[in-house]
Amino acid sequence: MEMRLEVNGTAHRLDLPERTLLVHALRDQLRLTGTHIGCDTSQCGACTVHLDGVAVKSCTMLAVQAEGRRITTIEGLAKDGALHPMQLAFHIHHGLQCGYCTPGMIMAGLDIVRRHPRPDLGTIRAELEGNLCRCTGYHNIIRAIAAGAEAMAAAATGERPGEGQGQ
Amino acid sequence: MNAPPAPPLRKFGTAVPRLEDRRFLMGAGNYVDDQLFPGQTWAAFVRSPHGHAAIRSIDTRAARAAPGVIAVLTGADFASLPPMPCGWMIHSRDGEPMRVGERRVVATQRVRYVGEPVAVVIAESRDAARDAADLVEVDWDELPAVADVAAAAADGAPELHANAPGNLAFDWELGDSAAVEAAMARSAHCVTLTLRNNRLVPNAIEPRAINARWDPVEEKLDIRMTHQNPIGMRMFYAAVYGLAAEHRLRIVSPDVGGGFGSKAHNYPEEVAVAFAAKLVGRPVKWTAERTEAFLTDAHGRDHLSTATLALDPDGRFLALRVDTLAAMGAYLSSTGSLIPTYMYATMLSGQYAIPAIHCRTRAIYTNTAPVDAYRGAGRPEAAYLVERMVGLAARRLAIDEAEIRRRNLIRHFPYRTPVEWVYDSGNYEAGLDQALALADWAGFPARKAEAAARGRLRGIGMSAYVEACGIGPSAILARLGAGAGMWDSAEVRVHPAGTVEVLSGAHSHGQGHATAIAQLVADRFGIPMEQVSVIQGDTDRIQAGTGTYGSRASVGMSATARACDRIIEKAKRIAGHLLAVPAETVDFADGLFASAATNATLSFGELAFAAHAASGFPTDEIEPGLVAQSFFDPPNFTFPSGVHVAEIEIDPETGQTEVVGFAAADDFGVLANPMIVEGQVMGGVAQGLGQALLETCVYDPETAQLMTASFMDYAMPRADSFPELRLGFGCTPSPSNPLGMKGCGEAGAIGAPAAVINAVCHALDIDHIDMPATAERVWEILEARRREQG
Amino acid sequence: MHAFAYCRPAALADALRELAADAEARPLAGGQTLLPVMRARLAAPSRLVDLARVRELTGIAAAPGGLRLGAMETHAAIAEHPAVKRLAPALARLAGGIGDPQVRNRGTIGGSLANNDPAACYPAALLALGAAIETDRRTLAAEDFFTGLFATALAPGELVVAVQVPAAPAAAYVKFPQPASRFALVGAFVLRTEAGYRVAITGGGMGVFRWTEAEAALDSGATGADLAGVPLDPELFTGDLHASARYRRALARVAVARALADPAFAA
Incomplete structure (x- = not known):
C-alpha cells in the first residue's frame, strides 16, 4: 500500500506491503541503516527511533502506523556533520564498543533527557530498561547519558558544561 | 652500535577516545545486514521443531510454487559438501581419537537439536522466503531425546550418534592421577563439591548474518559475513568445502556487532547460504532472527x-x-x-x-x-x-x-x-x-x-x-591437537606523504583495534594517531591473520610493532644516505631522524617521501618504498x-x-x-x-x-x-x-x-x-x- | 509476519463495521503485544483495524467519582497525566512500571485489558479498584470483564472504549518482575476505602483474582505481618520456567504486605 513517511525532516512516499515494519521501511527502503534490529520480541531497543519526539521501538510498529508522524532516526541527530551533544558524550565516555546497540541507546538516552532534563545515574539505569547492550556492562552508557544531558542543558542555558549536577 | 632508542610513549598506554566511534554514533556503522547487492535475494531456513527426529520425507512442492520463490534446497542439494569439521583433535585416555558425530550442512536423515536446518528457501524478499519456509512439509519420525548432560551420559540414554556409544565423544584426562591419590591419602582435610556450570547463550546484539554472491567481474565468490575470523573462514570455505579456490574467494567482515566467541565458529547456515548463492546465481542474504540465534548460535559452558x-x-x-x-x-x-x-x-x-x-x-x-x-x-x-x-x-x-x-x-x-x-x-x-x-x-x-x-x-x-x-604459540597448540597455526600478522604501509595504513590480521568486533593499533604506530613513528588507519576484516586486503578471540590482540599488536620496527630500521639506512652519515649513527626519536654526525634532521614525513622518490639513496642496495610485514608467533x-x-x-x-x-x-x-x-x-x-x-x-x-x-x-x-x-x-x-x-x-x-x-x-x-x-x-x-x- | 489487510478508521462506528465484516480481523491498538506475536507467526489476522485515529477512544479526564481513561491512551500518558497522579496515584505508578519506556509510549490500556495477559499489571489495579470497562455496547464491572487466561467478556468485534476508575487515594501496587520479560512474576494491588480493603493479585498464572481472605482479615484489623497465616488458595497459582507455584504464592503474600507498607496507607 502507498504511504507517506516523514523521516528526519524529509517527506517520503513509499509503496510497501501492509506488513512492513517501520524498521524495515527505514532500513530497506530509505536505506537508513543506523536503526538496527536485535530481537523479535521488543526487548533489545536497538531499533529505537523517535516518533513525534518520543522514543518507540520501530520493530514493534508497522510503517503505516507512522503515517502523519515525524520520525527521527539516529541519522537525523547530527547537524551539518557536528555530533549532537549526546553523541559526543557517548564518544568521550566510551559508551560504545561494537556500536550495534548504540543508535538505540542514544535515542533512548535522549528520551530520558526529554522526561528528566538532568537525570541522576539511578534514574538513567531505571529508564534504560528497554535497551540491551552486551558489550559495555552499561556503566559507560549511563555516564554518557548523564554527561550528554548536562551538555544539552548547558547548551540550552548558555552555561558551560561541568557546572551542572548531571554527574 | 647503539641499541635503538625506546620510542617515546605518548599515545600508547593512555586513555584516548576511539578513532572508530564516529560512524557508530552517526548511524553510519556498516554491518552485514545493512548491505544490499543488486539483484539481492533472501534465504529462510526450515528448521527442526524436534530435539531428535528422523526425517521420513520432505515435500517442497507448495514452497516451490509460492510467490517469489527462487529455490527450495534440502539436504540432498548439499550432498556434495563434506560434513562440518571440528578443528581440534582430542584423544581419549586410551588413545582413541574423539568420536565425531557427523554433522551435515543441511540435515538429510536425522536431526539432533531443535533448530537444526533441514531446508533453505531462497526468495525475492525476506517475507516471501519466510512465507514459503512455512510451506515446506517435513514428515518426522520423532525419536527419544536427551538434553541434560548427566542424563545423556547415563546408561540407557537415547543415543545421538551410532559411532559414539553412551553419547561419549571422548574420555580425556590431564594431570597425574596417582600423585593426586597419594596426596589425598596423607591430607588433613578433603572438601568435595558437585557443581553445575550453567549453559549460556552468547547473545551478541547483532545476530549472525551473511550475504554471498558470485562476483562476475572479479570472478570471485564474494561473501559478507559477520565474523571474528574472516581470513580463517576463507581457508575453511576453500579448503574444506571447495566453495571456491582461496584466490577466488573474498570474505569481508565489516563492522561486527559483538561476538564473544559466538562469531568465531564455522556454522552450517553460512556455508549453506554461500553454496546456495553459487547455485542460484544471485546474491543471497540471511540474517538470523533472535530466536534463530538462541536456537543455533553455539552456546557456552554447560x-x-x-x-x-x-x-x-x-x-x-x-x-x-x-x-x-x-x-x-x-x-x-x-x-x-x-x-x-x-x-x-x-x-x-x-x-x-x-x-x-x-x-x-x-x-x-x-x-x-x-x-x-x-x-x-x-x-x-x-x-x-x-x-x-x-x-x-x-x-x-x-x-x-x-x-x-x-x-x-x-x-x-x-x-x-x-x-x-x-x-x-x-x-x-x-x-x-x-x-x-x-x-x-x-x-x-x-x-x-x-x-x-x-x-x-x-x-x-x-x-x-x-x-x-x-x-x-603454534607449536604448543599443534602438539595439543590444533588443526591450524595461531600466529598473527600485520603489514604496515607508509604512504609517500607519511600517513600509515596497517593491515591487521586480527579483527575487532568492539575491542577498539583501530584506536589501540593507531596508538602503537603513532608512537613508533612519532606521528599523530589520525595519520594512521587500520584495516581489518577484508581478505582481499589482508591476506594473513587468524582473527580475534581469546584476548589475543597482543599477538597482532606485536606483529604490528615488529613491522614498524622493520620500517624504522630500513628508514634509518635511507636516512644515513640522505644525511650523508653512516647509517649506524642515525637515531630515530619523536618522529625525527638525526645523527650525532650532523645537525641536519629528517622528519618521518620527509623520509617517507624520499623513500618513494627513490633518489638520494642507492636503490640497488636499498629498495624503494616503506612497507613491512611481520608474522608474530608468541613463545x-x-x-x-x-x-x-x-x-x-x-x-x-x-x-x-x-x-x-x-x-x-x-x-x-x-x-x-x-x-x-x-x-x-x-x-x-x-x-x-x-x-x-x-x-x-x-x-x-x-x-x-x-x-x-x-x-x-x-x-x-x-x-x-x-x-x-x-x-x-x-x-x-x-x-x-x-x-x-x-x-x-x-x-x-x-x-x-x-x-x-x-x-x-x-x-x-x-x-x-x-x-x-x-x-x-x-x-x-x-x-x-x-x-x-x- | 503473515500478510494482512490494513485499515485505519477515524470513527468508532467505522472500526466496528470493519471488525464485524471479517471474523479474522483484529483490532490494532498499541501493538506492543500483537505485533511481536504476529512476527513470531503465532497469530495471522486477515485484517488489522488500526484504532489509532478513532477519536472516541482517546482522552483522560476527571469524571464523577474518579477518572475516565480512553482505551487508546498509552501507559506513558496515564503515568504522566496530572489527573491520574492526583486521583489514582497508585495507578499512575503502575502504568509507569509496565514494560519499558518505549513500550509505554505505544502500549495502551485498552489493548492490555483486551489481551488480559495473566502477568499483566492493569488487571490487578482494575479489579482491586472496582473499575468499570466501557465497551462500544455496554459497561462491564472489572469482576465480570476478566474471565480467565487471555480471556475476557468481550464478544467478537466488541471494543473497549474507556475505563472508569474510582478515585483511590489509599492504594498501592507492588510488582516482582520476571527477570527476563519484566512482566509481573507476581503483582499485588491493594486498595483501602471506607468500605474496606480490596486486594487483587496478578501473575499467579491462572489469571487475575481477588484475595478475599486477605481483604476480610485486613478489614478485621490484621496487618501485613499477619497475612502469613491467611489462607490463600494454592490452586490459583501455577509454575513455569520462571517460578514454581509455591514461590509465586509466597511472593503474593510479600507483595501484599509491602503494598500495605506504602505511605499511601499512612493516613
Missing part, C-alpha cells in the same frame, strides 16, 4: 563437575581432583572439543601452588545446540570450580577467604603448573591486597551489621583467577590474573539477591588504552554477574525443546541490574611478547561468577548454590531453614 580439594592442617592445598561431564551439544562445533580440555583443565591450578592436579573430562553429546567458545571459553568454568572449592575450603576450615588464598599463592615466575602451562609473570599477592583495599574487605562486618538492621542478609565473596590469553601464552570481590545483599522474604558492591583488581600487563581496557572489564563483569544471577539456557529434559528461546525468557543483564564497579590494575608485563601485554577481554566473565556465588554462600551460610542464584533458589534455602526452625 558442565557438571565433581571436585575434591585436599588440604594440609594449615589450609595449604595438596591436590585437586576434578571429574567433569561437558555437554557438547548435538555435534562437535568448530573448537568444541578444545574448550573443556586444554582451555579448561589447564587452568585448574588457578593462582595456587597445588602440587598435584588431575582432571578427567568426558565430552557428552546432548540434543541441544552445540557448545563452543563463549567469552572465556573453558577458563571461566575452571576458575569457577577452583574458586568455589577454595571458598568451600575456607568455610569448612574456618579460615578467612583472603587468608586461605594468601597461604597458597604462587610467588615465583615462570611457574610450571601440574597441568601443562607455564605461567609467564604475575604478582598475585599484590593483586589480592589491591582487591581487598578496593572492596574494603576489612570493613565488611560493619556493613553486614548495618544490613542486618535493615533485615537484609549481606555476604562478601572473592574469586582469584589466572587465565591464558594471547593464543597462541608462550600470556597469563593475566586478577582478584574480584563481590558484595551482595539478600532480601530474605523474596530471596532476591542484589549486588551492592563489586571490585576488580586485574593485572593485564601493559595496557594499550586504559579506557578501552576498563570497558572490557565492565562488559565482562556484566556477563559474569549475568551468569551468576540471571542467565541460564534451559532445555526441556524430556523433549529437548529450548524453553529460553527469546529475551522474554532468557534474562539478560540490563542497565539497572548491577552497580558501579571499583576497578584497579596491576602491571607485571608479559615476557611473551615485545609489548608486555596480556589480554583483558575475558577477565570479568572469568572472575565474577565465583565471587558472587561465594558471596551468596557467605550470606546464607551454606556450602553451595548453583548458578544462576535466582530469587527462588535462594528463597527455597531460606524457606527450608524457616521450616526447620519452626
Whole structure:
C-alpha cells in the first residue's frame, strides 16, 4: 500500500506491503541503516527511533502506523556533520564498543533527557530498561547519558558544561 | 652500535577516545545486514521443531510454487559438501581419537537439536522466503531425546550418534592421577563439591548474518559475513568445502556487532547460504532472527563437575581432583572439543601452588545446540570450580577467604603448573591486597551489621583467577591437537606523504583495534594517531591473520610493532644516505631522524617521501618504498590474573539477591588504552554477574525443546541490574611478547561468577548454590531453614 | 509476519463495521503485544483495524467519582497525566512500571485489558479498584470483564472504549518482575476505602483474582505481618520456567504486605 513517511525532516512516499515494519521501511527502503534490529520480541531497543519526539521501538510498529508522524532516526541527530551533544558524550565516555546497540541507546538516552532534563545515574539505569547492550556492562552508557544531558542543558542555558549536577 | 632508542610513549598506554566511534554514533556503522547487492535475494531456513527426529520425507512442492520463490534446497542439494569439521583433535585416555558425530550442512536423515536446518528457501524478499519456509512439509519420525548432560551420559540414554556409544565423544584426562591419590591419602582435610556450570547463550546484539554472491567481474565468490575470523573462514570455505579456490574467494567482515566467541565458529547456515548463492546465481542474504540465534548460535559452558580439594592442617592445598561431564551439544562445533580440555583443565591450578592436579573430562553429546567458545571459553568454568572449592575450603576450615588464598599463592615466575602451562609473570599477592583495599574487605562486618538492621542478609565473596590469553604459540597448540597455526600478522604501509595504513590480521568486533593499533604506530613513528588507519576484516586486503578471540590482540599488536620496527630500521639506512652519515649513527626519536654526525634532521614525513622518490639513496642496495610485514608467533601464552570481590545483599522474604558492591583488581600487563581496557572489564563483569544471577539456557529434559528461546525468557543483564564497579590494575608485563601485554577481554566473565556465588554462600551460610542464584533458589534455602526452625 | 489487510478508521462506528465484516480481523491498538506475536507467526489476522485515529477512544479526564481513561491512551500518558497522579496515584505508578519506556509510549490500556495477559499489571489495579470497562455496547464491572487466561467478556468485534476508575487515594501496587520479560512474576494491588480493603493479585498464572481472605482479615484489623497465616488458595497459582507455584504464592503474600507498607496507607 502507498504511504507517506516523514523521516528526519524529509517527506517520503513509499509503496510497501501492509506488513512492513517501520524498521524495515527505514532500513530497506530509505536505506537508513543506523536503526538496527536485535530481537523479535521488543526487548533489545536497538531499533529505537523517535516518533513525534518520543522514543518507540520501530520493530514493534508497522510503517503505516507512522503515517502523519515525524520520525527521527539516529541519522537525523547530527547537524551539518557536528555530533549532537549526546553523541559526543557517548564518544568521550566510551559508551560504545561494537556500536550495534548504540543508535538505540542514544535515542533512548535522549528520551530520558526529554522526561528528566538532568537525570541522576539511578534514574538513567531505571529508564534504560528497554535497551540491551552486551558489550559495555552499561556503566559507560549511563555516564554518557548523564554527561550528554548536562551538555544539552548547558547548551540550552548558555552555561558551560561541568557546572551542572548531571554527574 | 647503539641499541635503538625506546620510542617515546605518548599515545600508547593512555586513555584516548576511539578513532572508530564516529560512524557508530552517526548511524553510519556498516554491518552485514545493512548491505544490499543488486539483484539481492533472501534465504529462510526450515528448521527442526524436534530435539531428535528422523526425517521420513520432505515435500517442497507448495514452497516451490509460492510467490517469489527462487529455490527450495534440502539436504540432498548439499550432498556434495563434506560434513562440518571440528578443528581440534582430542584423544581419549586410551588413545582413541574423539568420536565425531557427523554433522551435515543441511540435515538429510536425522536431526539432533531443535533448530537444526533441514531446508533453505531462497526468495525475492525476506517475507516471501519466510512465507514459503512455512510451506515446506517435513514428515518426522520423532525419536527419544536427551538434553541434560548427566542424563545423556547415563546408561540407557537415547543415543545421538551410532559411532559414539553412551553419547561419549571422548574420555580425556590431564594431570597425574596417582600423585593426586597419594596426596589425598596423607591430607588433613578433603572438601568435595558437585557443581553445575550453567549453559549460556552468547547473545551478541547483532545476530549472525551473511550475504554471498558470485562476483562476475572479479570472478570471485564474494561473501559478507559477520565474523571474528574472516581470513580463517576463507581457508575453511576453500579448503574444506571447495566453495571456491582461496584466490577466488573474498570474505569481508565489516563492522561486527559483538561476538564473544559466538562469531568465531564455522556454522552450517553460512556455508549453506554461500553454496546456495553459487547455485542460484544471485546474491543471497540471511540474517538470523533472535530466536534463530538462541536456537543455533553455539552456546557456552554447560558442565557438571565433581571436585575434591585436599588440604594440609594449615589450609595449604595438596591436590585437586576434578571429574567433569561437558555437554557438547548435538555435534562437535568448530573448537568444541578444545574448550573443556586444554582451555579448561589447564587452568585448574588457578593462582595456587597445588602440587598435584588431575582432571578427567568426558565430552557428552546432548540434543541441544552445540557448545563452543563463549567469552572465556573453558577458563571461566575452571576458575569457577577452583574458586568455589577454595571458598568451600575456607568455610569448612574456618579460615578467612583472603587468608586461605594468601597461604597458597604462587610467588615465583615462570611457574610450571601440574597441568601443562607455564605461567609467564604475575604478582598475585599484590593483586589480592589491591582487591581487598578496593572492596574494603576489612570493613565488611560493619556493613553486614548495618544490613542486618535493615533485615537484609549481606555476604562478601572473592574469586582469584589466572587465565591464558594471547593464543597462541603454534607449536604448543599443534602438539595439543590444533588443526591450524595461531600466529598473527600485520603489514604496515607508509604512504609517500607519511600517513600509515596497517593491515591487521586480527579483527575487532568492539575491542577498539583501530584506536589501540593507531596508538602503537603513532608512537613508533612519532606521528599523530589520525595519520594512521587500520584495516581489518577484508581478505582481499589482508591476506594473513587468524582473527580475534581469546584476548589475543597482543599477538597482532606485536606483529604490528615488529613491522614498524622493520620500517624504522630500513628508514634509518635511507636516512644515513640522505644525511650523508653512516647509517649506524642515525637515531630515530619523536618522529625525527638525526645523527650525532650532523645537525641536519629528517622528519618521518620527509623520509617517507624520499623513500618513494627513490633518489638520494642507492636503490640497488636499498629498495624503494616503506612497507613491512611481520608474522608474530608468541613463545608462550600470556597469563593475566586478577582478584574480584563481590558484595551482595539478600532480601530474605523474596530471596532476591542484589549486588551492592563489586571490585576488580586485574593485572593485564601493559595496557594499550586504559579506557578501552576498563570497558572490557565492565562488559565482562556484566556477563559474569549475568551468569551468576540471571542467565541460564534451559532445555526441556524430556523433549529437548529450548524453553529460553527469546529475551522474554532468557534474562539478560540490563542497565539497572548491577552497580558501579571499583576497578584497579596491576602491571607485571608479559615476557611473551615485545609489548608486555596480556589480554583483558575475558577477565570479568572469568572472575565474577565465583565471587558472587561465594558471596551468596557467605550470606546464607551454606556450602553451595548453583548458578544462576535466582530469587527462588535462594528463597527455597531460606524457606527450608524457616521450616526447620519452626 | 503473515500478510494482512490494513485499515485505519477515524470513527468508532467505522472500526466496528470493519471488525464485524471479517471474523479474522483484529483490532490494532498499541501493538506492543500483537505485533511481536504476529512476527513470531503465532497469530495471522486477515485484517488489522488500526484504532489509532478513532477519536472516541482517546482522552483522560476527571469524571464523577474518579477518572475516565480512553482505551487508546498509552501507559506513558496515564503515568504522566496530572489527573491520574492526583486521583489514582497508585495507578499512575503502575502504568509507569509496565514494560519499558518505549513500550509505554505505544502500549495502551485498552489493548492490555483486551489481551488480559495473566502477568499483566492493569488487571490487578482494575479489579482491586472496582473499575468499570466501557465497551462500544455496554459497561462491564472489572469482576465480570476478566474471565480467565487471555480471556475476557468481550464478544467478537466488541471494543473497549474507556475505563472508569474510582478515585483511590489509599492504594498501592507492588510488582516482582520476571527477570527476563519484566512482566509481573507476581503483582499485588491493594486498595483501602471506607468500605474496606480490596486486594487483587496478578501473575499467579491462572489469571487475575481477588484475595478475599486477605481483604476480610485486613478489614478485621490484621496487618501485613499477619497475612502469613491467611489462607490463600494454592490452586490459583501455577509454575513455569520462571517460578514454581509455591514461590509465586509466597511472593503474593510479600507483595501484599509491602503494598500495605506504602505511605499511601499512612493516613
